[in-house]
Amino acid sequence: MAYYLVKIAVTTLLIVLISEIAKRSTLIGAILASVPIVSVLAMVWLYIDTRDVERISTLATSVFWLVLPSLVLFIVLPVLLKQGLNFYLSLGAAITVTVGCYWLMVHVLHYFGIKL
Numbered sequence: 572m573a574y575y576l577v578k579i580a581v582t583t584l585l586i587v588l589i590s591e592i593a594k595r596s597t598l599i600g601a602i603l604a605s606v607p608i609v610s611v612l613a614m615v616w617l618y619i620d621t622r623d624v625e626r627i628s629t630l631a632t633s634v635f636w637l638v639l640p641s642l643v644l645f646i647v648l649p650v651l652l653k654q655g656l657n658f659y660l661s662l663g664a665a666i667t668v669t670v671g672c673y674w675l676m677v678h679v680l681h682y683f684g685i686k687l
Contacts, residue, residue: 578616585612610634633687636680640672 585608593600614627644665651661680687 582609582612607634607638636676636685636687637673640676641669643672644669 589600589603589608592603610631614630617623617627617630647668648661648665651664652658656664677687
């Protein structure tokens with residue numbers, strides 16, 4: 572149980588730290604947020620839990636393919652905000668479009684025989 576609390580605390584601390592840094596410098600916040608911290612932490616936790624490098628390799632490959640549709644959020648959100656749409660509406664719409672892109676990517680990869 573203590574191990575899970577440590578995992579939660581470390582992960583949470585990093586997210587809060589990045590958001591606090593972004594208040595002072597959006598550039599540094601963006602750099603830190605763009606580093607795949609969540610993916611790296613997931614791989615570290617997975618390795619500590621399983622020592623299964625094949626599973627980590629599969630996770631890393633899957634993350635690679637799914638980063639591509641996730642970029643849509645960072646295109647759609649600022650476009651909607653610049654159009655004057657409310658933040659929460661813009662965020663919801665951007666997430667919805669991104670989910671659709673994930674769905675599309677999974678199906679396209681499956682079509683080409685790439686298993687995630």
